[in-house]
Amino acid sequence: MAHAILLSMTIVSTATLIVMGALSIFAGLWRGKPRVDMSLAGSDHDAVFIFRGEALIDSSDGAQKLLATLRDPAQPAPRNGGWAVLQPYLKQHFAELETALSTLADKGQCELKSQTNSGLVLSARYHKGLTQLRLSDTNAEGALLAIDRLSFDAVQSELTTLRALSRNTPALVWKTDAEGQVVWANAAYIRALQEDSAQSGELCWPLPHLFDMAARDNVGRLELRRNDGTRWFAHSEARCEDKILHFALPIDAAVQSEASRRETLQTLTRTFASLPIGLALFDSERRLQVFNPALVDLTGMAPLFLAARPSFEQVLYTLREKRMLPEPKDFQNWRREIIEMEKAAEDGVYAEEWCLDGGRTFHVTGRPQPNGAIALFIEDVTTETALTRSFRAEIETMQKVIDGLGDAVAVFSRAGQTLLANDPYVRLWEVNPCVDLGDGGLTQALGLWSETCEPTTLWARLAEFVTRAEVSEEIKGSVAMRGGNTFAIKATRLPGGAVMIVFRALAQAVVTSPRTERALQAELINGPDLARQESEAARAVPAPERPRAEMSPRKPRSAVHSSTRMRV
Template sequence: MSGSDGTQSAPDDGSADDGTRPAASRGYLRKPIWTSSFAGSSALIVAPDLAFAAEAIPLPFGWALSSIDVVGGATVIGAVSAALLSAIWLIREKAKIEAENVELKVRLGDATTQIDRYDALIVDKDRRIIVWDGDDNSAVLLGDLPTEAGAPETRAAFLAFGRWLEAKSAALLENAVDLLRARGETFDVVIETQRGQLLEAQGRVSGGRAFVRFLALGDLRAELASLKAERDRLATTMETIQNVLDAIDQPFWVRQADGRLLWVNSAYAHAVEAVDGEDAVRRELELIGTHQRERIRMAATPDRPFADKLSTVVRGNRTIYDVVEARSTMGVAGMASDISDVEAVREELARTLRSHSETLDHLATAVAIFDREQRLQFYNQAFQKLFGLETPFLETRPGNAEFLERLRVDGKLPEQHSWRDWKDQMLAVYQSVEPQQNFWYLPDGRTLNVFATAHPQGGATWVFENLTEQVDLEQRYNTLVKVQGETIDHLAEAVCVFGADGRLKLSNPAFRVLWGIGEAEAQPGTHISTITRVCEPAYPEDDGWRNFSAIITSLDEERRSYSGRFDLKTGLILDYAVVPLPNAQTMLTFVNVTDGARVEKALTEKNDALRKADALKNDFVKHVSYELRTPLTNIIGFADLLRTETTGPLNPKQAEYVEHIATSSSVLLMIVNDILDLATVDAGIMTLERSEIDIAELLDEAASLMSDRLKEGDLTLAVDAPAHPGTFVADRQRVRQILSKLLSNAANFAPEGSQIQLRCRREAGDIVFSVSDQGPGIPAHMLQTIFSRFESHGSGGRRRGAGLGLSIVDSFVSLHDGRVEVDSVEGRGTTIICRLPAGSRLETVAAE
């Protein structure tokens, strides 16, 4: 249909062009409008040009037309023709457009119906969809969620998930949406609103668009989702608990119902020396022993968990655990706390308390401890003994006030004018910060120093110190000081005491008289320099009071005693002593030894003279011994020569005399040899030629040497030695002499027909020789001198020698670093024991 302005108007079908129509349709409707306009414009342009043709054109019937009229008519005819052609074309196009419009309307209706059908299928009250087109941040929301879910209606509020979702769900959804739009990762999650409602969110990608669909779950699905969320929460909680348990240092374990390990923490794995918890579970490593696990299994019930202390070995060390294990129908969970240190501290505390109790119980000072209820908690024996209280009364744990009342009734407390005030004053210690001290003067004459100290946690400790003896001692001390003062004043020795500052503390009259000091100079407080000046004229320049002054006023940490003697110019000889006293004091004592020194000098001179005489005697004996050996050797030689047949026969009398000469000469030679041996020992020039000695051969040799001597006295020798005594290292000749002297001494005193015993044994690395006889024994007063030289002991001996035998034995045994012992009882015989080191060195030792 054409408008008044020559344009084609849109069909009035009730639909407006809201931009939803196809672009081709809109272009088609505008084309006729453009054509019509173009035709009109051409006519307007041509008409003015025709106006300039003024020439007329003749026509039939007498009509004459000018050129202008022809042009005008042609123009009109052209215009009408063009209009007709345009109208015909427009009519045909209109019919075609109307047909297309009808078809489009049909299609639009079908599409609208289909969209409504899809909207009905997709969008309902329990579902909402968010659509993002590509990277465009604008989103389209479709559908609605239930009101009880608490989801906002507006798009901006709905997309702010943190405002209406629980924080964890909001964070989960935002992260899932970001991954969906950025990477196309789909998701299906269950989220929870702030009102506690559960929703299912599904993310998908299709055609370059991202869709997120929110579904309100039904009862069964909601319950399933709730259970799933609860399971997730429980799994998260369990994981958190396991992480916490894995971080603690106490072993923790979970067991199945059959007792097999299900899970253990790192502390458990470390205790059983496993790599980790899984390794401990796989290898079924147990922390607690089988017997103790059985005990736990028998004791633990669902209503009453097991809790007790158990001991086990962890990594090689004995460990005490405080074990708690709870049991349920599904399994068992347990934890062990290492209380080894706590138990050690508890035991140490118990030992300390016992030690303190024992210590306090052995103290002579009475101690009583009251608890916070002021009842007796501890007392020692001194406390019970001090007040004479019965054990049954003390075991009832009487209160402090009751204890005081009991002492008052027994008359063991000081008499007080106001008993109540005094008792309240004594018991005020429980509210006092500072300790209290009081003196109790008991009716029986005893004096007690009472200390009461409150405890920070309550209670108090009472200490009763019996000062009776101390007071008595003080009185006695004061008396003693007076007595000592009087004693010092009456001593014959001069005594004075100086302090660390060098000032005089006390002195006696003998000191003033000895040094000629007046009472003014001897007053306490006088400095030693003053006394030095007074006494200086009496002593030599290099001795005396200058040295005393240096000793007394020195600052040496080690204070020592000094003593000595000096001669005064006055002719007196004094012995002095410097003695350090407590409190850095020093005492000087002086004794006049003039007469004693003179006597000592005379005795010393006499002793020197005696020593010189003894030396002359020894020299004389030594020289005479040497001089005697030559003629004795000649006599012995000629006597032996006379006994041989070469010199001719001797009559019996001559033979007897020659025999006596030979015997006497041998004895004399033995004496001379003994004297020479002792002289050699005294001179320190005797040497030992050590060698390995066969003990059996030595004993046989000693027995053979004594055979003639034993026959003279009708004696027998019994040798007692092991079957194989072995060897030892010593000087063979000297040991033979030792045994010979011992056997000779025994043979000299043994009764006729008796037996002499020679024993040998080993004791602790020593060779012990002993010789016993049945003689008269040695008197007790002579035992100290039996080893002295030229001393003949005892009586009744067959031969009286020079008294050198035992002296030589003692000297030779000492040279071998041994010792000699004598066991003798008068009337029961004598045993002499020689202990010689077995030795292992072959060397020469000189006598000292």
């Protein structure tokens, strides 16, 4: 009996299991594909986003907080909703984001882990045109992050400040990952991209490169070519964990100033090269920094020696060896003169002429320069010196000739200034206007003449003649001095408007003493009659004899002349 009951129970149990298995298989086949959960369930600690295309249609509380943190309140809301804000953040942590999302519709779901060791995991699902992104922080599982209100406000304030700094700074700032992709950029960088004609269309992440980093020069400058010109930036970079922060500061004004300075320097260099004056510029340590070809031509110093930046003393020693310095009497005095020459050049008062062997003459000038430098100028004035000496000798000769004239001569300019007066003029009027610093020119001379001579209208005519060029080319007249002497005056106009006035003494009566007059009369009476003396030729040819009766004795005769002398 018991055996039969056990057997029946076994049969019933087996049948029940078979029926349940069949029902399970049938139910699985009838249900088809498993249902994809596209809700926000389980989003207490995860940030869940649901997109239709690039439009955000739903998000969890954590997702909304993340978007609020990432979005800049000062910037307008992006056209494609939260995807434009979320994508740069996800690209920083998931380098394969774009590849995974492009194949998500075929695969249905995928999972990405952050390459930055931040513990972030991104789970993506696609179903019927909807994309669910779930961002989980594996490092925060089972942990609760607590922050007080003051700390939160401080973090928010600092975040606001950093955002304002990034948004308003004129410098271009961007961040690149290990592969060189631009994963973050400030507003100035994005504006520069938008202004770049080569970047057509809407910008997307990763952002394109604005600069060619391989084209940096040796001083770290970047060049940005535009249709309206070329812009220059000073580039620097700083490592930020496994990424690199780049900074580009505009330096257009500095580059333009440098280009202008370079052009000015080239102009000065060409000018110095064409100068006939030798130039040597010494720095504050008295090392030669700049010289021109004229210095080599004048002094004969080798260009290689000058290019080696010799000292001030070495240059002077070389000049002495080449006999381009005046030979000193002793070496110690010459050393002292070098030191004095350097000090005088520092004060800007050194100027000297070097008379060299062979007749050459150098005019050397020392001038102070900024920062303690001095410039030495060497000019060959041999021709000028010889010409000056010739002119000086000619002037001295002409002055001697004028001084040797018996007439008193004075020359006045059109303005009435005294230009010349010879020695007879100085003796006549007892004044030398050429050495008198207080000389009043023609006005003073006319006053002196009118006081010394008898009244005449000639002085007024002379004043008009000197100051007015349209008057006749010369005037003549005579004046009598109060002492009795009489002078003929002639004023002649010279080239350039100057006027020469000549004072010539007229003939004076001869005044002799009675004793002298009697001696002259006796000499004339007792002296031989020159008219009756026979010449040598007359003695050689005998004259025919005349009858004595025809000859009669000569009677004495006398004649009184204006000079009171008597001839017999």
